[in-house]
Amino acid sequence: MANSKESLDQYFNENLFGYLNNTLDADERESFERHLRGNGLARSELAWYQELKSEMHENFERISPDVGLKRSLQKVRGEPQPLIATITQWLAKLLNAMATPQHVAAAGALVVIQGAIIAGLVATWRAEMPEEQAGASMTRSLATASYATAVLRVKFKPNAKLQDIGSLLTKLDGSIVEGPGQGGYYLIIIASGRLIDAAEKLRLSNVADEVVLIPPNTKQNGR
Amino acid sequence: MENKEVFELLERIAKREEPAFREVHLAFGRRVYAFALSRLQNSVEAEEVVADTMYEIWKHPSRFRGESSFSTWLLGIARHKILNVLRSRSPEHAEIDEEANQVASDALDGFGALVEKQKREILLHCINELPAEQRECLYLVLFEEMPLLEIARLQNCPLNTVKTRLMYARGKMKACVSRCMMEG
Numbered sequence: 001m002a003n004s005k006e007s008l009d010q011y012f013n014e015n016l017f018g019y020l021n022n023t024l025d026a027d028e029r030e031s032f033e034r035h036l037r038g039n040g041l042a043r044s045e046l047a048w049y050q051e052l053k054s055e056m057h058e059n060f061e062r063i064s065p066d067v068g069l070k071r072s073l074q075k076v077r078g079e080p081q082p083l084i085a086t087i088t089q090w091l092a093k094l095l096n097a098m099a100t101p102q103h104v105a106a107a108g109a110l111v112v113i114q115g116a117i118i119a120g121l122v123a124t125w126r127a128e129m130p131e132e133q134a135g136a137s138m139t140r141s142l143a144t145a146s147y148a149t150a151v152l153r154v155k156f157k158p159n160a161k162l163q164d165i166g167s168l169l170t171k172l173d174g175s176i177v178e179g180p181g182q183g184g185y186y187l188i189i190i191a192s193g194r195l196i197d198a199a200e201k202l203r204l205s206n207v208a209d210e211v212v213l214i215p216p217n218t219k220q221n222g223r
Numbered sequence: 224m225e226n227k228e229v230f231e232l233l234e235r236i237a238k239r240e241e242p243a244f245r246e247v248h249l250a251f252g253r254r255v256y257a258f259a260l261s262r263l264q265n266s267v268e269a270e271e272v273v274a275d276t277m278y279e280i281w282k283h284p285s286r287f288r289g290e291s292s293f294s295t296w297l298l299g300i301a302r303h304k305i306l307n308v309l310r311s312r313s314p315e316h317a318e319i320d321e322e323a324n325q326v327a328s329d330a331l332d333g334f335g336a337l338v339e340k341q342k343r344e345i346l347l348h349c350i351n352e353l354p355a356e357q358r359e360c361l362y363l364v365l366f367e368e369m370p371l372l373e374i375a376r377l378q379n380c381p382l383n384t385v386k387t388r389l390m391y392a393r394g395k396m397k398a399c400v401s402r403c404m405m406e407g
Contacts, residue, residue, distance in 0.1 A: 063253040068273030162310040180303035
């Protein structure tokens with residue numbers, strides 16, 4: 001009896017959500033409906049999930065389509081422009097200014113101002129960058145990240161606590177430079193350069209699931 | 224939005240076109256928000272997850288290669304951001320204890336007689352009481368109508384684990400609804 005109740009419950013479990021989402025074929029659907037006809041409790045349960053589904057959709061409709069947009073745009077606009085783009089823009093402006101002789105003086109002033117801005121930008125980046133990263137001469141391309149120094153690609157355990165990760169990274173002289181991506185991976189730079197030692201300690205720790213050493217200038221496609 | 228259309232927008236994002244980014248955000252932002260909210264139960268944190276997730280698209284638009292639907296891929300990124308938020312929190316509230324899973328079916332019979340508002344309040348309360356992974360499974364299957372195999376990929380676990388999570392989730396939902404009915 002218990003077995004039969006269990007198998008009925010398993011049958012219900014296997015098909016309930018398929019039925020709700022219309023992914024059962026005609027035969028499966030008919031068989032599931034037969035099961036429902038003889039089981040009041042199963043019918044009630046199905047009704048709750050239909051109810052819950054409607055509630056979720058109604059709640060969703062109440063969410064503004066631009067939720068989080070302001071913050072996203074702040075991040076996008078707040079990111080430092082790549083140096084190459086700044087120089088290109090500066091050259092374009094300079095050439096435009098040089099096109100007419102009467103603007104040569106203005107262009108000269110522009111050179112000074114732009115030069116100061118670029119120097120300021122570089123100085124700001126340096127100042128904002130942790131000392132160890134600045135020392136590691138990190139370079140990144142726009143579309144795919146790659147690093148001039150070897151890095152560790154780490155996936156942390158889902159239940160790892162931020163505090164534990166932080167304290168281990170401090171001990172290893174490491175800092176997260178990117179992540180997490182779609183696969184949940186982080187890229188970590190070890191300022192002391194002792195990557196193999198750090199990788200081993202991370203592997204033995206209870207916070208990391210996967211640790212891979214990435215050679216310099218390797219593109220991190222999609223990880 | 225079809226993947227083809229998404230790819231076109233991503234190409235424009237790669238050229239740093241903000242309107243394309245805005246379009247993707249408006250198309251997918253609230254799905255990410257709803258997913259994050261279902262897991263975090265906190266609107267400020269959920270909004271931050273949306274911003275962080277969308278910013279990943281801005282930084283690495285070429286990382287989406289169409290191996291799944293764009294929304295599934297995006298929810299995968301969001302899930303890791305959510306885990307980050309959860310990591311920084313204290314341990315989650317205790318799960319409903321196993322004894323409470325004994326379902327009093329007599330109490331459940333009366334569910335149909337409740338008014339709509341009461342029913343929904345009970346159901347929302349009960350889904351929020353579920354352990355995080357089970358709640359996430361139930362959310363993805365009910366709202367996103369995601370196939371179980373895709374949920375398994377997203378949760379990085381075997382298909383059977385997803386089935387088990389859903390079975391436990393159902394058991395706990397029954398127990399919770401029953402308890403709420405008895406408590407009136």
